[in-house]
Amino acid sequence: MASVANEIYEIGESPPIGEVPPQMYAQTIRRERFGEPSKAFASEKVAVPEIGPNEVLVHVMAAGINYNNVWAARGVPVDVIGIHARTGDDTGFHIGGSDASGIVYAAGSDVTNVKVGDRVVVHCGIWDDDDPFIVAGGDPIVAPSAKIWGYETNWGSFAQFTKVQAHQCLPKPPHLTWEAAAAYMLVGATVYRMLTNWTPHNVQDGDVVLVWGGSGGLGSIAIQVTRALGGVPVAVTSSEEKGEYCKKLGAQGYINRKQFDHWGMPPHWTDDEAYGRWVQGARAFGKALWDVLGERKNPRIVFEHPGEDTIPTSIFVCDNGGMVVICAGTSGYNAVVDLRYLWMRQKRLQGSHFANDEQAKGINDLMIEKKVDPALSRVFQFNEVGLCHQLMYEGKQPDGNMAVLVSAPREGLTDLE
DSSP states (O other): OOOOSOSOOOTTOOOSTTOOOSEEEEEEEOGGGOSSHHHHEEEEEEEOOOOOTTEEEEEEEEEEOOTHHHHHHHTOSSOHHHHHHHTTOOSOOEEOOSOEEEEEEEEOTTOOSOOTTOEEEEOOEEOOTTOHHHHTTOOGGGSTTOEETTTTSSSOSSBSEEEEEGGGEEEOOTTSOHHHHTSSHHHHHHHHHHHHSSTTOSOOTTOEEEEETTTSHHHHHHHHHHHHTTOEEEEEESSHHHHHHHHHHTOSEEEEGGGOOOOSSOOOTTOHHHHHHHHHHHHHHHHHHHHHHTSSOOOSEEEEOSOTTTHHHHHHHSOTTOEEEESOOTTOSOOOOOHHHHHHSOOEEEEOOSOOHHHHHHHHHHHHTTSSOOOEEEEEOGGGHHHHHHHHHTTOOOSSEEEEESSSOGGGGTTTO
16 A cells, blocks of 8 residues: 555545545444434544455545435344444444445455546445355345445445445446436446346336336436336326426326325225225226326336335236336335235236346446436535435435535535535
8 A cells, every 4th residue: 555645634635546544534333323313423533444356445535325324323123233243343333325436546456347546436236256156147136145335334435435346336427426426326226127137027118117206216216217218107206296306307297195095004805895995095096097197008017115005006006917026115014915916917026136237337327328317416515424314214305316425525515505
């Protein structure tokens, strides 16, 4: 490691490219601060991490905000610091952040795909290349060794430097600001896998795709990817204002879920009267979809992540032979499925989790080609990492995606705030 003049650089400052100081600032979480995100994060001086032969040290210019570090801040559903400790990490802290844009400052001896000085974005899938599942040809993100960087691992993007596996690095789209480039990869690659990986249910020309949470981080990208692949996205939102935002992103139209009250687990099928009322609600929702489309056409793909409250309706309105694909359960995990629709109508309920390298490249290529936009809505300063996660925890985050400036110039805030 080259010698440097400074022991540490202030936030917003950068050492000469390739010169790595021994110390850095990071927004850390410690067990004694577990709780609401606004109080869980604190700025600390810590050592810059060492990298291995297949790893890269990235000087973080900006970091994206995702719900996984709301969980990390609260210490539920898992204690991330305990997870780190089981792998030999005795630092006692968690540096979160699963999206980043930045500049390569050091590369391990086995790294060939990037070099010092490259401007990159980072995806959050990591795995062991020697994992027998991967060696046998298995999809890396399904492998037992697969983890989410910056959540299940330490040394994420809420710091001046982060260490990543070399394969996580992709070229930064030249037209995007640092903050915009940091905002899309986790949600974008997740979306790309959901809509392209589950053959034959990859988006085809004219396919109707129902997108839950259309104005959120996942939904804002799903609408655009659906359009880029030739599909017809219809958003589900919680207000007319959010619906209009989705239309600006390319949605054919939207359904305001607040106009319906049949959410949650449906009554047991043996309770004819109560179950009949639930079916009426689900049918009314389906008719609202037809009204948006101007024809009686059901979605071939339903893009799910609320889970418990919405899965029964998603399966009900999905077209015969169609797919409900889900990557989360923000309203709960204990969803009820009427199996008659799965076997009689041959519908598919498919789980999906992040992405592999090819799919991460797929969304990045769409960004480079300007076919999809990061939908960045607000940029925060480094000392506001806790604030933006608190907004997300309380459901008060802005539409689209958020980012935090780390080493990028503070002028980046000007156009957005």
